[in-house]
Amino acid sequence: MRAMPLLAGAALAFLLAGCASVDPAPARRAVEADVSARLDRPIAWEQGGPDDRRADAAFSRLLAGPLTADAAVEVALLHNPGLRAAFEEIGVSQADLVQAGLLRNPVFFASARFPDRPPLAGDIELAVTQDFLDLLMKPLQKRMASLELAETKARVGHEALQLAADVRAASARYQARLQQLRRVRLAAETLEAAGDLAAAQEKAGTLSELDAALRAAAGQQAAAETAEAEIDAARDREALNRLMGLEPERTGWTMAETLPPLPPTDPPVTALEARALRERLDLEAAGLRVALLEKALSLKKGTALLPAGVNVGVDSERNPDGSRVTGPTLELQLPLFDQGQASVARLEALLRQAEDRRERLRVDAASAVREAWTAMRAKRRLAETYRRTLLPQREKILRLSQAQYNYMLKSPYDLLEARRAEAETERRALELERDYWIERARLQAAVGGGLNPTPKARS
Amino acid sequence: MKMTRRDLLSAAALSGAAGALAWMGRTPPARAAALAGEPAPHVPVETLNGTSLPWTWEDGVKVFRLTAEPVEHEFAPGMKAHCWGYNGRTPGPTLEAVEGDRVRILVTNRLPEPTTIHWHGLLVPNGMDGVGGLTQPHIAPGETYAYEFTLRQHGTFMYHPHSDEMVQMALGMMGFFIVHPQASPEPPADRDFAFFLMEWAVEPGTFTPNPNVMTDFNLFTLNSRAYPGTAPMVVRKGQRVRIRLANLSMDSHPLHIHGHNYWVTATDAGPIPPGARWPETSVSVPVGTTRTVEFTADNPGDWAFHCHKAHHTMNAMRHDLPNLIGVDQGAVRNLQRLLPGYMPMGKDGMAEMAEMGMPGPANTLPMMAGEGPFGPIQMGGMFTLLKVRENLESYADPGWYAHPPGTVARKVG
Numbered sequence: 001m002r003a004m005p006l007l008a009g010a011a012l013a014f015l016l017a018g019c020a021s022v023d024p025a026p027a028r029r030a031v032e033a034d035v036s037a038r039l040d041r042p043i044a045w046e047q048g049g050p051d052d053r054r055a056d057a058a059f060s061r062l063l064a065g066p067l068t069a070d071a072a073v074e075v076a077l078l079h080n081p082g083l084r085a086a087f088e089e090i091g092v093s094q095a096d097l098v099q100a101g102l103l104r105n106p107v108f109f110a111s112a113r114f115p116d117r118p119p120l121a122g123d124i125e126l127a128v129t130q131d132f133l134d135l136l137m138k139p140l141q142k143r144m145a146s147l148e149l150a151e152t153k154a155r156v157g158h159e160a161l162q163l164a165a166d167v168r169a170a171s172a173r174y175q176a177r178l179q180q181l182r183r184v185r186l187a188a189e190t191l192e193a194a195g196d197l198a199a200a201q202e203k204a205g206t207l208s209e210l211d212a213a214l215r216a217a218a219g220q221q222a223a224a225e226t227a228e229a230e231i232d233a234a235r236d237r238e239a240l241n242r243l244m245g246l247e248p249e250r251t252g253w254t255m256a257e258t259l260p261p262l263p264p265t266d267p268p269v270t271a272l273e274a275r276a277l278r279e280r281l282d283l284e285a286a287g288l289r290v291a292l293l294e295k296a297l298s299l300k301k302g303t304a305l306l307p308a309g310v311n312v313g314v315d316s317e318r319n320p321d322g323s324r325v326t327g328p329t330l331e332l333q334l335p336l337f338d339q340g341q342a343s344v345a346r347l348e349a350l351l352r353q354a355e356d357r358r359e360r361l362r363v364d365a366a367s368a369v370r371e372a373w374t375a376m377r378a379k380r381r382l383a384e385t386y387r388r389t390l391l392p393q394r395e396k397i398l399r400l401s402q403a404q405y406n407y408m409l410k411s412p413y414d415l416l417e418a419r420r421a422e423a424e425t426e427r428r429a430l431e432l433e434r435d436y437w438i439e440r441a442r443l444q445a446a447v448g449g450g451l452n453p454t455p456k457a458r459s
Numbered sequence: 460m461k462m463t464r465r466d467l468l469s470a471a472a473l474s475g476a477a478g479a480l481a482w483m484g485r486t487p488p489a490r491a492a493a494l495a496g497e498p499a500p501h502v503p504v505e506t507l508n509g510t511s512l513p514w515t516w517e518d519g520v521k522v523f524r525l526t527a528e529p530v531e532h533e534f535a536p537g538m539k540a541h542c543w544g545y546n547g548r549t550p551g552p553t554l555e556a557v558e559g560d561r562v563r564i565l566v567t568n569r570l571p572e573p574t575t576i577h578w579h580g581l582l583v584p585n586g587m588d589g590v591g592g593l594t595q596p597h598i599a600p601g602e603t604y605a606y607e608f609t610l611r612q613h614g615t616f617m618y619h620p621h622s623d624e625m626v627q628m629a630l631g632m633m634g635f636f637i638v639h640p641q642a643s644p645e646p647p648a649d650r651d652f653a654f655f656l657m658e659w660a661v662e663p664g665t666f667t668p669n670p671n672v673m674t675d676f677n678l679f680t681l682n683s684r685a686y687p688g689t690a691p692m693v694v695r696k697g698q699r700v701r702i703r704l705a706n707l708s709m710d711s712h713p714l715h716i717h718g719h720n721y722w723v724t725a726t727d728a729g730p731i732p733p734g735a736r737w738p739e740t741s742v743s744v745p746v747g748t749t750r751t752v753e754f755t756a757d758n759p760g761d762w763a764f765h766c767h768k769a770h771h772t773m774n775a776m777r778h779d780l781p782n783l784i785g786v787d788q789g790a791v792r793n794l795q796r797l798l799p800g801y802m803p804m805g806k807d808g809m810a811e812m813a814e815m816g817m818p819g820p821a822n823t824l825p826m827m828a829g830e831g832p833f834g835p836i837q838m839g840g841m842f843t844l845l846k847v848r849e850n851l852e853s854y855a856d857p858g859w860y861a862h863p864p865g866t867v868a869r870k871v872g
Contacts, residue, residue: 189793196791206782400664400820402800407819408809408826409663409777412788415798 022098024091031090031153035077035160038279038449041070043077059250066256069171069437072244076167077160080245086159093145093152100145101138106130107313120320129313129329133306140299147292154285158448161281165445167243169438174236175259176434177229183427184229188222190420194413195219259433262380269373272447276365280448283365286358293351300347304340308333368446376439383436386429394422501639504553504703506653507690507843508682512552520561520607523554525576527598527620528569532631534659534680535688535774538824541667542631542683543570549631549683550655551618558613558641564606566598573597573622576606578636580616580727580749583608591622598622613640614729615653615703615749629670631683633657633707645730648701648753650694654681656744656766656841658708663775664820674709675778678824679771679840686772686842687829692764693846693854694756700845701753702764706744712771712841715741716754718762719845725751741767756847761860766841774824774839784808810837832859 036043044058058078062071077083109127198215201207241251277283311331318324401418404410444451504511514521525545532542532549545551556562568574575598577589587608591597598604616636620627635653657680660672668678681689694700702721704714722736727749744750765772783805788794795801804811809826819825829836848857 186797190797193791193793193797197786197788197794200786200788200790201781201783204783204785204787206784206786402798403818403820404663405801405804406817407663407775407823408780408804409775409820409823411781411783412791412794412798412801412803413781415801416794419797 020094020097020101022095024094027090027094027149027153028087031087031157031160034281035157035164035449038157038161039073039164040450040452041074043074045078063250063253066254067171068256069168069175069260072171072240073164073167075244075246076163080163080243082245083160083163084245086156089152090149090156093149097142097145097149100141103138104131104134107311109313109315115320121318121322123317123320125315125317127313127315127329129311129331132310132312133308137299137303140295144292144295144299147288147295151285151288151292154281154288158281158285161449162445163243165441167240168441168444170236170239170243171255172259172434172437172441174233174240175255175257176430176437177233177236178255179258179430180427181226181229181233183423183430184226187420187423187427188219188226190416190423191222192219194416197412197416259430259437262383262433262436266373266377266380267451269370272373272443272451273366273369276369276447277362280361280365280446283358283361283448286354286361290351290354290358293347293354297344297347297351300340300344304344305335308335308338365446369443372439372443372446376436376443379432379436379439383429383432386425386432390425391422391429394418394425398422501555501557502647502649502651504555504635504637504651504653506550506553506635506655506682507692508684508688509548509550509653509655510552511555512546514554514556514562517563520563521556523562523564524567525551525564525618526567526569527574527576527632529571530631532683533688534661534678534683534685535824538661538685538688538822539666540659540661540822543627544631544683545634549633550657551632551634553635553637553653554618555637555639556610557639558610560638561609562607565603566606567603568598568600570600570627573599574620574627574632575604575622576618577621578606578608578616578618579747580614581608581636581638582611589621610638612729613638613643614725614727615705615751616727617655617705617707617749619707626670628707629659629672630668631657631659633705635703635705637703645724646699649698650692650756651701651703652692653703653705654714655683656681656704656706656708656712656714657683658710658771661775663777663823666822676709677775677778679708679712679766679773681841681843685774685824686765686839687836689843691844691846691856693848693851693857695851696756696759696847696849698756699753700756701751703749703751704742704744705749706746709746710768710771711743711745713741713743713767714752714764714841715767716752716762716764716845718758718760718847719754719756721752721754723750724753725749756845759847759849759860760862762845762847763838764843764845765838770840772838772840772842773826774828776826810835 032043032045044061059075062075065071067075107129109125109129111123111125113123113125115122195216195218198207198212202209202212246253309331310333311329313329313331314326315329316324316326398415398418401410401415405412405415440451512523512525514523516522526547527543527545528547530542530544530547530549531539532544533539542549554562554564564576566574566576573591575589575591575595578587583606586594587606588594589606595604614637616638617633618636619633633655635655637653658676659678659680660669660676661667661678662669663677678685684690692700692702701724702714704712705727706712720738720740721742723739723742724731724736739752742750742752770776784807786806788803788806794803802817824839827835827837827839829838829842846857846860848860851857
């Protein structure tokens, strides 16, 4: 009886040795380092110190100047509440891993029974039992829990990369929208100026009230329609606010004025497809899910005929005659009815399902790479056609119209129309450059992070 | 028709050419011969900005050679166009012969399409009339045809295609055929000018006249030149001046002379009988005719000579522009900001354009041009000058007229 606590303590010490801590920070840091490496950008979360303070310091730095797409990505990675919630799953999985390494607590049993005729003393029985099967199963359960933690890390990393891609696309949308808004207003102003000129003509008696009204209506309508473009800009800005998870008092940021110039070259598509299959984190998570189910199945199959419970213990009883009997106890659940066949069948179905889902992800990933790459290349060609050919053409048309105006061969209306067409062409060119960046962000997400030609060494 | 000397003198008196007698003191040879009733060596015609075609004698026939071909033509400094013409020019060289001559004209076609030549106003055998398909086969590219006939009239005639003539004339194919009289009752002219009137459609910034345009022409020329590309008529005071005008354009043109009156003396059907002639300051030259006017240049100065249809003394204009007369463009918001190179024009008329000197479209003449001794002349198109001087060293441009003191309008208020 006195030896019992010692025995139990020794067993516990043995079992707990090398057990994981419940602190999720190392696992989190591993995910953060991986995401930073894939994005090819150091993120402020690597700076050490308490999370909140870090985030605050990063914000004051990032939100102070005009935001770039990269800065917006960093803000979102640090601050998006959805992503923060996803990161907490690492804590949950970490705790599950610790849980998997803990023995079930021993059961203490005590009973006191008193005789109905003295002088006999009471019958006191004490027992401690411990589930013995637990001891056997622990290492296997721990291996499964660590697989599960790895899967969680991959899933959370994937979510972070997806968020980064969404922020890049949203930044391009908003930046382009701000620039386009200027062109839309300019185009409207040309029509308003034509309306004003028509009014001046009417006043001078060289244009009928009807013709002046037609010009005025075109100008007023264009001015009113700019409101639509302003709504679009507000929507695009709010999308960014949501992605960055900004509280009301933090939404006063400004955006860098212009879209960055297109990068000089794009990577070839062939390497990217293979890279996506090799490196995408959601594929990695799907693979881990398959491995986990395989392990669970083999465990289930290997232990199907073991008793479902083996309780070993020590029982000590003091008999009424004062004598004490002490001895071991054994409790077995006999696998007579439930021999685990249902559990095995269930796990087999789940395993096949996980394999199918992984296959679907592989097909989709390769397809997404091809689609985004093709669209990105096409948008680049179009955008460059606009920059190199169509915009200079519009500028030339305006210049030649001006020369004809100088010789009274064109009217101010003709000049305003040429200016309007130029502004509209600029607006369209910006739209195409925006589309290029959106497709590029999609491609980055489809490949599983960045597009730099040398894949980062994986931690 | 042989005329006696008395007939001649009475004709001269009737024709109002009283000035002729005033010339007896310094009679030029041609005039003296004419007054003596003898065959006159004629005064050669001056086709300003153009030329007359030399001929060769072959078996008692005057042989002229004309080549129909594309030409690069300059309407005025700063504007050239792909035209069609004869012997490298538009109008083609002036053919000059004398009544009674037998002439042979060898016509070579270097155009990309067939052509013919019609001798407008000349009385020729039907088969020499040059109407493609009707009186002869069309002259195919590369072919040469000979026209041959005897001249039985004198006067101012024309030659032009009668084969795809709308296109060929719109591109500049025309020329004078002038037949001098054997012996004339008329006092011969000291100066004999010929102007071909023509209209063109050359879109600003283009280099080829558009033959499809029917009414909306934007370039009006004397001998295919637009002012300020037109050469002036330089004459000595007292000279008898003849101006021959031919019109193959789509409009009639009233050619107006400043500082003088003239007599209308002939059409392409011959001389107007002296008693039927009438004085004019503007002679309307209808389409498809010639008119000849004569006067004595007795009024020194720099005198304008031009079509009196105001648009015809303008160069390139667009005809459907908004009317900005009196329109305050300064009241239009943002105009200057939207159009950095913009200058408001047209509010107070169009004269300011002539003074701005801003760059215009390629190969386009400004609507009005010309810089005179007192400021911009603001003209274009069918406009040139008659420069009458007391003394002349030569017929080269003598520069601006030096006005005697007190003979120029002056500012008094």
